[in-house]
Amino acid sequence: MQYFSRNFPIPKYHVSRRHIVCMDQKTAVKSYQFAERAKSELIICSQLTTALAGFPEPERAGGKRMLILLQESVRSELEFAYKGTERSEFRRAIDLLSEAISLAESNQFGAANLKISESLSSVTTAAQGAWQVLSEHGLL
Secondary structure, eight states: EEEEETTEEOOOOOOOOSSSSSSHHHHHHHHHHHHHHHHHHHHHHHHHHHHHHHHHHHHHHHHHHHHHHHHHHHHHHHHHHHHHHHOOOHHHHHHHHHHHHHHHHHOOOOHHHHHHHHHHHHHHHHHHHHHHHHHTOOOO
C-alpha cells in the first residue's frame, strides 16, 4: 500500500471515466453481492405490502405481523451490508426501510410501499456503482 506519509495510507480506489467511484475491487464484489440480494428481498417486501392492503380485515393483523418480521429481517441484512462495505447507499436504504416499517405498523401500506421503493432505488445505486468498478476491471 502506498502512503501519503508514514501514518496516512492511500487506499486503492477505482476512478471511473464517467463518475468517481471510491471503491476497491474487494468492496465492489461485496457491495454487488449484498445489493443484488437486498434488491430481491425488497421486491418481495413490496409485493407482500401491496397484497396485505387487499387482505380481509380478520386476516390483516396476522399478515401485518408477518410482513413486519420480514421487513425487519431485510433491514438486518442491509445493516450487515452497510457494516461490511460502509457504502452510504445501504445506510440510506436502512433508514428508508425503517420508515416503511413504521408506516406499515400504522396501516399506511401505500406510503410504506413508496418508502420500500425508495430503499430499493438506493440499493440499486449501490449495485450500479459496484458493477461499474467490476466491469471496468473485467470481472463482470
